[in-house]
Amino acid sequence: MLQRDYTTSQLDVLEAEAIHIMREVAAEFERPCLLFSGGKDSIVMLRIAEKAFWPAPIPFPLMHVDTGHNFPEVIEFRDRRVAELGARLVVASVQSSIDAGRVVEETGRRASRNRLQTTTLLDAIEEQQFDAVFGGARRDEEKARAKERIFSFRDDFGQWDPKNQRPELWNLYNAKIRQGEHIRVFPLSNWTELDIWDYIRREEIEIPSIYFAHTRKVFERDGMLLSDADVVNRADDETVFETTVRYRTVGDMTCTGAVQSAAANVDDIIAEIAVTRITERGATRADDRASEAAMEDRKREGYF
Amino acid sequence: MDILRFATAGSVDDGKSTLIGRLLFDSKAIFEDQLEAVERTSRDRGTEYTDLSLLTDGLRAEREQGITIDVAYRYFATPKRKFIIADTPGHIQYTRNMVTGASTADLAIVLIDARKGVLEQSRRHAFLTTLLRVPHLVLAVNKMDLVDYSEDRFNEIREEFTAFASKLSAPDLTFIPISALHGDNVVSRSESMPWYEGTSLMHHLENVHIASDRNLVDVRFPVQYVIRPQKATDPAFHDYRGYAGQIAGGVLKPGDEVMHLPSGLTTRISSIDTFDGPVDEAFPPMSVTIRLADDIDVSRGDMICRPNNQPEAAQELEAMICWMGDGAKLMPRSKLLIKHTTRTARALVRDLHYRLDVNTLHRDESAESLSLNEIGRVSLRITQPLFVDDYSRNRMTGGFILVDEATNSTVGAGMIVDARS
Numbered sequence: 001m002l003q004r005d006y007t008t009s010q011l012d013v014l015e016a017e018a019i020h021i022m023r024e025v026a027a028e029f030e031r032p033c034l035l036f037s038g039g040k041d042s043i044v045m046l047r048i049a050e051k052a053f054w055p056a057p058i059p060f061p062l063m064h065v066d067t068g069h070n071f072p073e074v075i076e077f078r079d080r081r082v083a084e085l086g087a088r089l090v091v092a093s094v095q096s097s098i099d100a101g102r103v104v105e106e107t108g109r110r111a112s113r114n115r116l117q118t119t120t121l122l123d124a125i126e127e128q129q130f131d132a133v134f135g136g137a138r139r140d141e142e143k144a145r146a147k148e149r150i151f152s153f154r155d156d157f158g159q160w161d162p163k164n165q166r167p168e169l170w171n172l173y174n175a176k177i178r179q180g181e182h183i184r185v186f187p188l189s190n191w192t193e194l195d196i197w198d199y200i201r202r203e204e205i206e207i208p209s210i211y212f213a214h215t216r217k218v219f220e221r222d223g224m225l226l227s228d229a230d231v232v233n234r235a236d237d238e239t240v241f242e243t244t245v246r247y248r249t250v251g252d253m254t255c256t257g258a259v260q261s262a263a264a265n266v267d268d269i270i271a272e273i274a275v276t277r278i279t280e281r282g283a284t285r286a287d288d289r290a291s292e293a294a295m296e297d298r299k300r301e302g303y304f
Numbered sequence: 305m306d307i308l309r310f311a312t313a314g315s316v317d318d319g320k321s322t323l324i325g326r327l328l329f330d331s332k333a334i335f336e337d338q339l340e341a342v343e344r345t346s347r348d349r350g351t352e353y354t355d356l357s358l359l360t361d362g363l364r365a366e367r368e369q370g371i372t373i374d375v376a377y378r379y380f381a382t383p384k385r386k387f388i389i390a391d392t393p394g395h396i397q398y399t400r401n402m403v404t405g406a407s408t409a410d411l412a413i414v415l416i417d418a419r420k421g422v423l424e425q426s427r428r429h430a431f432l433t434t435l436l437r438v439p440h441l442v443l444a445v446n447k448m449d450l451v452d453y454s455e456d457r458f459n460e461i462r463e464e465f466t467a468f469a470s471k472l473s474a475p476d477l478t479f480i481p482i483s484a485l486h487g488d489n490v491v492s493r494s495e496s497m498p499w500y501e502g503t504s505l506m507h508h509l510e511n512v513h514i515a516s517d518r519n520l521v522d523v524r525f526p527v528q529y530v531i532r533p534q535k536a537t538d539p540a541f542h543d544y545r546g547y548a549g550q551i552a553g554g555v556l557k558p559g560d561e562v563m564h565l566p567s568g569l570t571t572r573i574s575s576i577d578t579f580d581g582p583v584d585e586a587f588p589p590m591s592v593t594i595r596l597a598d599d600i601d602v603s604r605g606d607m608i609c610r611p612n613n614q615p616e617a618a619q620e621l622e623a624m625i626c627w628m629g630d631g632a633k634l635m636p637r638s639k640l641l642i643k644h645t646t647r648t649a650r651a652l653v654r655d656l657h658y659r660l661d662v663n664t665l666h667r668d669e670s671a672e673s674l675s676l677n678e679i680g681r682v683s684l685r686i687t688q689p690l691f692v693d694d695y696s697r698n699r700m701t702g703g704f705i706l707v708d709e710a711t712n713s714t715v716g717a718g719m720i721v722d723a724r725s
Binding site: 005006007008009010012013014015016017019020023024026027050051052053054055056057139140144146147162163165166167168169170171172174176177178189190192194195276278279293296 | 385533
């Protein structure tokens with residue numbers, strides 16, 4: 001791992017930075033939680049949390065915002081991983097928010113619960129009185145995220161103000177907040193998609209099966225392959241066909257597209273990403289395509 | 305593969321966005337969908353060329369106003385290195401943003417327009433780079449195509465800048481003549497400048513030696529978090545007590561004699577632990593957990609060092625401050641929170657010695673306050689000892705931030721120049 005000239009590999013530097021960030025949060029906040037969706041970034045984040053506090057257990061609960069439209073393989077993975085760690089999982093349900101009248105279900109062919117999640121997330125943060133919330137977002141994912149701090153301040157409405165962010169210097173993070181405010185913390189800020197996969201390979205971390213090539217019934221919409229599932233509203237002229245696909249990102253079934261791929265293991269995936277010419281969100285996320293500033297607008301409201 | 309973090313300073317006029325765009329494009333870090341989006345926006349706005357600054361200017365307000373508001377981080381990799389660019393705006397809030405970007409940078413690129421030569425802005429950028437002790441500075445003399453790739457012009461600029469840099473404690477300084485637009489000396493050596501015997505910018509970024517920039521001499525381990533797994537399922541860990549942190553200096557090994565501060569007690573390192581097993585040695589920037597041979601009362605904010613090489617335990621600090629608050633100014637008698645390594649305390653500004661003009665380096669000793677983006681030298685009194693080194697010796701134990709307790713904003717960055725107990 002280490003050479004005599006004290007050069008440190010990029011994964012070791014990124015891991016050391018992320019561990020430092022996690023310990024800083026555990027030391028400075030009273031009620032942190034870690035957002036765990038079962039997606040690859042949050043899986044890596046969870047491994048970092050295990051490492052940061054070993055041999056003690058992770059000193060905060062996990063939280064998943066469940067839209068009810070998740071891939072069943074991912075929910076199964078989430079529950080198994082939580083059980084292995086003996087962690088506490090808080091599930092915040094979008095369906096409950098709909099039932100309680102906090103949000104209204106979208107209708108039509110493109111109906112998605114993507115945007116509704118923000119309300120569910122903010123309600124849960126308030127109800128559980130979380131003061132720091134770890135997210136797996138990376139700056140390379142999206143241009144609004146490239147401007148995000150590692151400790152990202154949210155006011156008492158959960159909102160992000162990109163024009164008024166706290167300067168962040170060295171490895172000194174400002175954790176000061178008032179009651180009702182919180183900090184979103186992004187320990188993987190400096191990781192790229194390829195770093196995540198390299199790390200999954202190096203650490204031999206298990207990930208949900210939908211990241212690997214499998215046969216699936218899909219249909220095409222806006223150049224994306226969406227899964228033919230009950231929760232996805234498909235028009236009659238959108239023809240279903242069976243093909244070999246995998247997922248590059250894991251979100252809602254209604255807005256996450258699959259890519260055609262034969263990559264059956266992590267090595268194949270890394271080889272595929274190394275030559276790909278399209279970003280992971282560009283290839284697979286309808287939620288980012290709404291407008292040029294779709295991500296920024298959702299983030300301002302309090303999205304992940 | 306290691307990581308090089310570098311900061312770029314300059315404005316669109318210097319060709320900074322073109323340069324970054326080219327580095328990203330030639331290393332295949334720009335994807336088709338990103339390029340298409342930029343081309344579409346450029347077209348919609350009636351711009352004739354593809355405006356690569358749109359790649360980094362991610363916020364709605366930035367796009368609307370055509371300015372860069374904030375530090376943007378960009379990533380690319382070559383087979384040799386992973387690179388993190390902190391791209392800082394040239395005009396708006398330049399000091400605050402550049403200081404932020406430079407604080408973690410191994411290298412800074414300052415762009416100079418070959419036609420215009422060394423401007424006030426170039427001097428300002430170079431000064432901030434040296435103030436923040438960025439170990440490597442590259443002067444990229446851009447737009448060489450517009451001065452007929454003239455060796456004389458390049459030498460003129462180099463001499464002028466070298467004369468200025470001698471007034472700063474300038475680090476490793478490299479001059480590269482480039483044309484970001486045409487790609488001369490950016491990734492590969494230019495055929496238009498046979499007189500230039502150095503390497504291309506990319507080659508320099510890939511090969512500049514940074515491993516020895518870290519302080520591997522003075523052992524500094526700020527205790528961040530105490531790990532005591534009392535409820536661990538494995539009985540072997542019932543009495544476990546480890547001190548977690550990120551190493552800020554030196555090389556630590558099991559068996560080493562160490563001193564705990566503030567107590568001054570000495571003991572030995574019994575083990576350096578990680579999730580992946582114990583390690584034989586630990587050095588910056590590793591995050592580890594240290595166990596000690598003796599039972600000493602150690603908590604967050606304490607420091608572990610060597611008995612014969614200790615930081616100053618200081619309650620009086622002399623520091624250069626970059627003020628970042630846009631509300632209250634820094635003045636004598638200001639009371640602030642100070643965060644230094646893992647310790648937070650209260651600080652009182654005792655004196656403002658001078659305000660520094662970052663363009664002329666003139667010291668204004670009659671200054672009574674520091675406003676947003678101003679830099680000055682101050683004396684601080686701290687409510688409890690901080691374990692500090694001069695910033696020039698160690699950026700991790702020599703740097704601190706100041707927080708306004710009324711607003712919780714980060715309002716200042718400090719670099720310790722002279723610590724006394």
